[in-house]
Each structure stands twice: as C-alpha cells, then as structure tokens.
Amino acid sequence: METNPKKKNSLKHVLFGSLIGTTIEFFDFYIYANAAVLVFPQLFFPSSDSTMATLESLATFSIAFLSRPLGSAFFGHYGDKIGRKFTLVAALLTMGISTVTIGFLPSYASIGVAAPLLLMLCRFGQGVGLGGEWGGAVLLAIENAPPNKRAWYGMFPQLGAPIGLLLSGGTFLLLTDSMSNEDFMDYGWRIPFIASSLLVVVGFYIRTKITETPSFENSKKEKEEVKIPFLVLVKSYKNQLIFGTFAAITTFLVFI
Numbered sequence: 001m002e003t004n005p006k007k008k009n010s011l012k013h014v015l016f017g018s019l020i021g022t023t024i025e026f027f028d029f030y031i032y033a034n035a036a037v038l039v040f041p042q043l044f045f046p047s048s049d050s051t052m053a054t055l056e057s058l059a060t061f062s063i064a065f066l067s068r069p070l071g072s073a074f075f076g077h078y079g080d081k082i083g084r085k086f087t088l089v090a091a092l093l094t095m096g097i098s099t100v101t102i103g104f105l106p107s108y109a110s111i112g113v114a115a116p117l118l119l120m121l122c123r124f125g126q127g128v129g130l131g132g133e134w135g136g137a138v139l140l141a142i143e144n145a146p147p148n149k150r151a152w153y154g155m156f157p158q159l160g161a162p163i164g165l166l167l168s169g170g171t172f173l174l175l176t177d178s179m180s181n182e183d184f185m186d187y188g189w190r191i192p193f194i195a196s197s198l199l200v201v202v203g204f205y206i207r208t209k210i211t212e213t214p215s216f217e218n219s220k221k222e223k224e225e226v227k228i229p230f231l232v233l234v235k236s237y238k239n240q241l242i243f244g245t246f247a248a249i250t251t252f253l254v255f256i
Helices: 011-038 050-082 084-104 114-142 147-158 160-178 181-188 190-208 214-221 229-236 238-255
Strands: none
Touching: 011 050, 011 084, 011 114, 011 147, 011 160, 011 190, 050 084, 050 114, 050 229, 084 114, 084 190, 114 147, 147 160, 160 181, 160 190, 181 190, 229 238
C-alpha cells in the first residue's frame, strides 16, 4: 500500500501542457519561414541575383525537415527510457535556444560566411526540437487519457500547428505594417525570435508542473522497458508504422 501516492495530472494541465508546447514550437518553426522569405536573403545570402539569394534562404528552411526525424528518434528513444516529462522539457529548450540565437545572429556583412553557417546550425536545432516535441506531446496527452477518450486528448497537440502558423504570420504582418522597411530589416525581424524566450519560459513552467504519465510509470513498475525502442517498433509494429506514415503524408500533402 502506497503511503504517499503520486499526484495525478489534471485534465487542464495535460491538455494545456500538450497544446502550449506544440504551439510554441510551431510558432518558432514558422517565424523562420516568414523570415526566410522577407529577411534572410538580404542579410545572410547577399547575391547580385535576388532569386538565387531567396532560393539559398529557402534551402536553409528545408534543413529542419531533415532534422525533424532525427529529433523524433532521439527524443523518442529517451522518452521511452527515462520519461516523457524530461524529454519534452529538453525538446522545448532545444527549440527555444535555437530560435532565440537566430534573433541575435550577426549578418553576412558583419562576419561573412559564418553567418549563414550559424543560421543553418540553428535551423537544424529547430528541427530536432520540433521532432522531439510533437510526438512526445501526443504521448503526454493520450497516455493521460481515459481509454475511451484517447483520440480526443490526442487532438490537442495537433492544434499547436495551425495556432502557431496563425500567430507567426500575424506577428510578422503586425511588424511589417507598423514599422518602416529600414527599421524592420535592421532590428524588427529579430523581435519574434527573441520574444520567443518568454514563451519558452511559460512552456517550461507548465511542463515542470506535469508528472510522468501513468502508462510510463506502469511500464517501469512492470519492468517492460526495452533496450532500443525503435527496433521494437520496426520489428513488431511494422504494419502500424507503414499505415501511420502514409496517413501522415496524406495530411501534409493536403496542408501544403
């Protein structure tokens, strides 16, 4: 008999905690997309051909789509080994640090080729953070859900993508509408990246208030942990993995 049972997560903490994390991560992810079109070609990829500069900038945007699977695999592995809470906080900080660093990066005119290289490194970090966040947030939601409400709980982390998209686009619209082009290119574009630190602090606080999920605690109690979770996924759940992958691809094709 337990003399000091662990406090269970409340519905409010679970749903808000999973939603706020993905919203912050996608806000960070999409402010880069706006800047990659409006700002980065001029500041980080100077070229006599503006089209080439824009293409080079957009190429850095794509880096995150390559690093997201790596982040998902890395944080997913340790999420199954040491817990959802720790890895979700780590993923949030990975994205937050990468995003805020972009806001302080000097331009190509200041440090030369090191500027776009540092930008690419930060974009890689953004992808790793988002890859770890999204899957972990879904697990946080559904592993705290009653058996008959897992789909409903799992919906909330998905709302972070459209909310983050609207917030990022709205932020840049407000800045470009209220500032001169000179001020915007000088320092205005940096505001969303640096201000993201405030959102990360909020997300960090909320995440630290959430306890481990009952499913993870039960797995540890029953000693059901495996050495390499990803190999178990591929070996024992191949059909679910294939069908889930195609379902996700369909979703992104419609979104694009």
